[in-house]
Amino acid sequence: MAATAPMIPSNIADNSSVKTLAESSTLSSVPSHFAIANDSRASHCDSIPIIDFSLLVSDNPDHRAKGLRDLDNACREWGFFVLVNHGISESLLKDIVDVSLEYFELPEEDKRRYEANTVADPITSGTGSVITMANQKINLWRDFVTSYVHPKFHCPPKPHRLREVLVEYSEKTRSVVRKLLQAIGENLELEKGYIDEALKLNSCYQLYAAHYYPPCPQPDQAMGIPTHTDHGLLTLVVHNGVAGLQIQHNGEWFNTNSPQNSFLVNTADHLEIFSNGRYKSVTHRAVVNNEASRISVVMANGSAPDAIVGPAEPLVERDGRAYYRPLKFLEYVENKRSYQHLGKTILDSMKIQDDD
């Protein structure tokens, strides 16, 4: 006899958060509309690059040169690194994770307020989902909240402490990202200030996203975030110490983890485009486990919303051609978000093939 697909326990509303669902004492398997069979095996790797931010801002030319070299290698080889000694206090990192957790602990009706919102709205919240190639909607094992925090600052009104912490956190992370981008400009041998002007970084786009991945009774039957790349230039991630982010490197999957008080940083689609393909946007995913809740706080950093992001002119000259089409940053982001079908990427559609 065929097994019956597990349903949501009868005491849980159909549109409840995954957090509420996972906390139900009667849940022993993944309900069918969450089911994505997946192989989330990944290896441990000791050679994921560690970038010491203090070297990049050092007055000592030898230290700075080493910092620049390490950063260039990390962006070229991995598109991913662990950033240490960044100067943002441990208490602020703890506060942003704690207050984001408080958001997910709000009553369901507070979180549902932004549920119907689309990518055009400044704040969205709900349970993640994807559309399969067969046009079927599948829920992900993840609740989320997102809010645009720059050039204009938006923030959910609850929990009350979120605004104060997020204002400070977004300012401090933007400053770190700006310095990383200056160093990247130097590594790409662009004139000082070129990257700031070309991407209009004074009005840069910054998105706060917090994800809550509750323990899952069958981790191989559900996904936190399926394989993807990020839009923007650089993404900064902090989390509550529970592992779950995996990156792809040379076709193999690796688990990531970070020492306390560090950021996981990945290069994203617009840096690949801007660098004319020198730096690759890293493919990654978030997997779930059956033991502990994971919470991550992500800051996606891009150019100004109205900046046209294409390959940097001096690099096109050096390479003899552009490898990507230019597109307004916001248009790219909106297209990408509405493109969230499993197995397709908008970055690929931006590549100029030899026979184009």
Ligand SMILES: O=C(O)CCC(=O)C(=O)O
């Ligand atoms: O939860 C994480 O560590 C990663 C989240 C992520 O990849 C994203 O928000 O794009």
Ligand SMILES: [Fe+2]
């Ligand atoms: Fe991501």
